Amino acid sequence: MRTGIVLAGFAAAPLADFVAVAREAETRGYHTAWLGEVSGYDAIVMSTVVATHTTRLHVANGVLPVQTRTPVILGMATASLNHLAPGRFALGLGLSSKTIVEQWHGLDFAPSLAQIREAVEIVRKVASGERVSHEGKHYRVKGFRLTSPPPAAPVRVYLAALGPEMLELAGEIADGVLLNWIPPEAVPASIAHLKAGAQKAGRTLENFEIASFVRTCVTDDAAAARETLARDVTGYATVDVYASFFRTAGYADEVAQVGAAWSAGDRSGAVKKISPRMLDGLGVVGDEAFCRARIAEFAASGLTQPVIVPFAPPGGDRAALLRTLRAFP
Numbered sequence: 247m248r249t250g251i252v253l254a255g256f257a258a259a260p261l262a263d264f265v266a267v268a269r270e271a272e273t274r275g276y277h278t279a280w281l282g283e284v285s286g287y288d289a290i291v292m293s294t295v296v297a298t299h300t301t302r303l304h305v306a307n308g309v310l311p312v313q314t315r316t317p318v319i320l321g322m323a324t325a326s327l328n329h330l331a332p333g334r335f336a337l338g339l340g341l342s343s344k345t346i347v348e349q350w351h352g353l354d355f356a357p358s359l360a361q362i363r364e365a366v367e368i369v370r371k372v373a374s375g376e377r378v379s380h381e382g383k384h385y386r387v388k389g390f391r392l393t394s395p396p397p398a399a400p401v402r403v404y405l406a407a408l409g410p411e412m413l414e415l416a417g418e419i420a421d422g423v424l425l426n427w428i429p430p431e432a433v434p435a436s437i438a439h440l441k442a443g444a445q446k447a448g449r450t451l452e453n454f455e456i457a458s459f460v461r462t463c464v465t466d467d468a469a470a471a472r473e474t475l476a477r478d479v480t481g482y483a484t485v486d487v488y489a490s491f492f493r494t495a496g497y498a499d500e501v502a503q504v505g506a507a508w509s510a511g512d513r514s515g516a517v518k519k520i521s522p523r524m525l526d527g528l529g530v531v532g533d534e535a536f537c538r539a540r541i542a543e544f545a546a547s548g549l550t551q552p553v554i555v556p557f558a559p560p561g562g563d564r565a566a567l568l569r570t571l572r573a574f575p
Contacts, residue, residue, distance in 0.1 A: 247542070247545045247551075247552070247575070248277035248278070248550060248551045248575075249275075249276055249277060249541070249551065249552055249553075249554065249574050249575035250276060250277060250278040250279070250280050250306070250457060250551050250552070250553035250554065251271050251276045251278070251279055251280065251553065251554050251556070251571060251574070252279075252280045252281075252282075252308065252459065252553060252554065252555045252556070253267060253268060253271070253279050253280070253281055253292070253296065254281065254282065254286070254287075255556055255557070255558075255564075255567045256564065256567060257281075257286065257287045257292060258286075259564060261295070263564075264295065265295065265299045267568070267571070268295070268296045268299055268300055268303065269299060269300060270571070270572075271303060271571065272300045272301070272302055272303035274571075274572065274574070274575065275575050276303065276574070276575055277303075277304055277551060277575075278303070278304040278305065278306050278336075278457075278551065278553070279296050279300075279303055279304070279305050279306075280306050280307070280308035280338075280457075280459075280553055281293050281296065281305065281306075281307060281308065282307060282308040282309055282310070282338070283307075283310065284346065285350070289307050289310055290307075290310075290323050290327075293305045293307060293327060293335065294326075294327065294330065297327055297330050297331035297334060297335060298330055298331070300331075302334075303334070304334045304335070304336070305327070305331060305334055305335050305336070306335070306336040306337075306338050306404060306424075306457075307336070307337055307338035307339075307404075308338045308404075308406070308424050308457075308459065308553070309338035309339055309340040309404070309405075309406040309424060310337070310338060310339055310340070311339075311340060311341070311342030311346060311347060312339045312340065312341060312342070312361060312362055312365045313341070313342055313347045313351070313353055313354075313355065313361070314342070314346070314347065314351050314353065316385070317364070317365045317368035317369050317372065317385055317387070318368065318372055318378070318387060318390055320337060320339075320365070320369045320372075321368060321369040321370075321371070321372025321373040321378075321392075322372060322373075322392065323337070324337045324369060324372075324373040324401060324403075325372070325373040325375070325392060325394070325396060325397055325401075328373065328397035328399045328401070329394075329397050332397060332398060332399040333399040333400075334399075335399075335402070336402040336403065336404050336421065336422065336455070337369065337401075337402070337403050337404070338403075338404040338405070338406065338424055339362065339365065339366070339369075339403065339404070339405055339406070340405065340406030340424075341357045341358075341361070341362060341406075341412075342355075343355075343485070358384065359411055359412065359415050360382075360383060360384065361383075361384040361385075362405065362412075362415060363415065363419060364380070364382045364383070364384050364385050365384070365385065366403050366405075366419050366420065367380070367419075368380055368385060368387060369401070369403060370401050370403065372390065372392065373392075373396070373397070373401040374396050374401055375391070375392050375395070375396025376391070377389060377390070377391040378390045378391065402421040402422065403419075403420050403421055403422075404416075404420055404421060404422035404423060404424055404455060404457070405419075405420045405422075405423055405424070406423075406424045406426065407423050407424070407425065407436075408425075408426065408487060408488070408491045409487070409490070409491065410439045413436055413439035413440050413443065414439050414440070414442050414443030414446070415443060416440060416443060417439065417440035417441060417442065417443025417444040417445075417446075417447075417451065417454075418443035418444065418446050418447045419443075419447070420454075421453075421454065421455065422454055422455030422456065422457060423436075423440060423454075423455070423456055423457070424457050424458070424459070424553075425456070425457065425458035425459070425549075426458065426459045427459070427479070427482055427488065427491070427492070427528050428458055428491075428495060428528075429495055429496070429527030429528060430527075430543050430544050430546070430547035431495075431496070431527070431547070432494075432495040432496070433456075433458070433544075433547035433548045433549060434547065434548055435494075437451075437456065437548045440454070440456065454550075455550050455551060456548060456549050456550045456551070457549065457550065457551040457552075457553050458544065458549050458551075458552060458553060459553050459555045460529070460530055460541065460544055460552050460553060460554060460555060461475060461478065461528070461529040461530070461555045461557055462529070462530040462531075462537055462541070462554045462555060462556060462557070462570055463475070463529075463530070463531045463537075463556070463557050463558065463559065463566075463570055464532070464533065464534050464537050464569050464570040464573045465531065465532070465533075465558075465559055465562075465566070465569070465570075466533065467559050468531050468532050470559035470560055471531045471557070471558075471559040472522075472525050472529075472531050473517075473559075473560070474557060474558070474559055474560060475525055475528075475529045475531060475557070476517050476518075476520040476525060477517050478557070479520050479524065479525070479528055479529075480504055480508075480516050480517045480519075480520055483497075483500070483501055483504045483505070483520070484504065484505065484508045484516070489501045489505065492524075495527075496527075497521075497523075497524050497527075499521075500519060500520060500521050500524050503519035504516045504519045504520065507519055530544075534573045537570075537573055537574075538573060538574065541554070541574065554570065554571070554574055556570035556571055557570075
């Protein structure tokens with residue numbers, strides 16, 4: 247089993263401490279360090295730090311919004327990181343949200359599979375050193391070509407996916423997929439959609455990465471950590487795309503109750519509607535033995551890479567996050 251680790255929680259530390267955590271993850275045997283971005287540190291910068299201070303650890307973005315950088319910029323970044331860490335970098339892309347794209351970046355937001363498809367095509371060509379001319383609905387590029395030598399390592403692109411259409415697109419055009427907030431029982435259905443997409447392209451899922459974020463807290467205070475997890479789940483359950491996904495994953499009653507409380511302005515009441523069953527399915531909280539066994543169940547569901555997302559109970563600090571990191575792989 248390959249195991250990944252999200253390093254975002256450690257990024258606020260001084261640089262030397264962050265580098266030490268990345269090196270410890272490598273020493274402990276983690277396969278991939280995942281670095282995304284929302285409103286904190288730039289993921290490409292942090293990926294570069296990890297890639298240049300380790301020698302075996304793979305680095306993947308989990309994930310970058312496809313709308314906030316041009317595909318040419320993404321292609322150049324991918325080529326650069328493949329030069330710095332040959333064969334160890336994967337570009338992770340997603341469609342982001344209206345808040346991030348329109349309100350924060352002032353760009354048009356229209357979630358479109360066609361935009362992802364065009365972007366991936368351009369990124370691959372740019373990063374491979376091809377001369378790129380593209381006239382599409384979402385992007386226009388005329389005569390771009392890298393002046394630096396293209397990297398020898400193949401370009402790897404992962405897509406963040408929840409619903410059937412994005413899963414099938416990932417199976418069709420990507421090298422891997424990043425799932426999120428998914429219980430082990432729902433993983434086989436997602437894999438079925440990946441296989442359907444791969445069949446459209448006349449290929450299989452051999453060497454295809456099927457990764458999933460798993461919020462994990464190794465702790466002796468499970469009750470407090472579960473309260474933190476419940477608040478996190480609530481924030482997602484009130485977003486339409488995740489609410490829809492949670493329904494299909496078997497949590498329709500919880501989504502309805504959370505939505506009703508949230509709409510009534512009862513934020514704390516909404517959190518209380520997250521059932522123990524939902525917490526057990528979407529997160530991993532407990533002592534080290536329990537957490538290791540539960541992550542193994544995620545792997546057995548069909549994932550090629552469970553990705554540990556360390557979180558701490560209220561008042562928890564870096565030491566609490568390190569305890570979770572050190573429990574795996």
